Amino acid sequence: MAMTLGVDVGGSTTKIVGLDGGIIGALQVRAGDQQTSLFGAIGHFLHKFDRSLEQVEKIVLTGVGAALIEEDIYGIPTVKVNEFEAIGRGGLLLSGEQKALIVSMGTGTAFVYAEGDQVRHVGGSGVGGGTLIGLSSKLLGVKEIDAILDLAKDGDLSMVDLSIGEISNGEVSNLPSTATAANFGHVKPCAKAGDFALGLLNMIYQTVGVLAGFYCKERQIKKVVFTGSLAALPQAKEMLEAVGALYDLEFIIPENEIFATAIGAASLQ
Secondary structure (H helix, E strand, O other): OOEEEEEEEOOOOEEEEEEOOOEEEEEEEOOOOHHHHHHHHHHHHHHHOOOOHHHEEEEEEEOHHHHHOOOOEOOEOEEEOOHHHHHHHHHHHHHOOOEEEEEEEOOOEEEEEEEOOEEEEEEEEOOOHHHHHHHHHHHOOOOOHHHHHHHHOOOOHHHOOEEHHHOOOOOEOOEOOOOEEEOOOOOOOOOOHHHHHHHHHHHHHHHHHHHHHHHHHHHOOOEEEEEOHHHHOOOHHHHHHHHHHHOOOEEEOOOOHHHHHHHHHHHOO
16 A cells, blocks of 8 residues: 655654554654665665555655755655644644644754644744753763663652742742742752752753643643653653643643654645
8 A cells, every 4th residue: 555654854863654544653763964864764664664665655754854855755756844734733633632732842842833724833942852961961971861761760859959838838829839949949969860860851841831831821722732752751741741730731642742743744745
């Protein structure tokens, strides 16, 4: 059966999915440059899922690296789609929602409002996976995600963060005493690497979650869909849901969240 490949050529990784009415499979690769990553992803996908180039009807590219491609790939019709449209469409498809704020957490973070076929980029933040890796490299001496997560397993936020309860005897503006008053605002002398690793994750998820909350509060939006590589990390659900509860919002992390943009791109053609 003919299939469409959706490829999200990002700043640090390339994600690829194959669609033939459903999802055939998905994978991501990392390479030294975006073009190598793109062609490597296609070859790896075909090998892993036992498909041939002859079965590929179309290749749909999106992401920052898509601009590097000017011709059809391997003679297969190749098109480019707007990354924000792909983010919005992919977020709605995977979540099953009709309208939501879609938050794509990759190297940085993009905020896209999607309702039906209407998609609008509403902003972004430089806080994301790049922040986690960069700060971990300097603070902890590690920059691989698996190593950061391994450290965070034994982390304790009370060793690095300042809570509302530590500066007030009661609630402040209806915030619970456990809410964060300042990320890394109370680093104890005995704080360990795991505490810093967990604190970094918490700071990133709280920052992104609060920005989403601000946008939704002013526009009566009740659902936020999180996609991208950071949305797939084990701490994402608990940390994001804690922020969502403060704003009375439903924070959703769908299956295949890492590949949402690639899936959205393929579905646009």
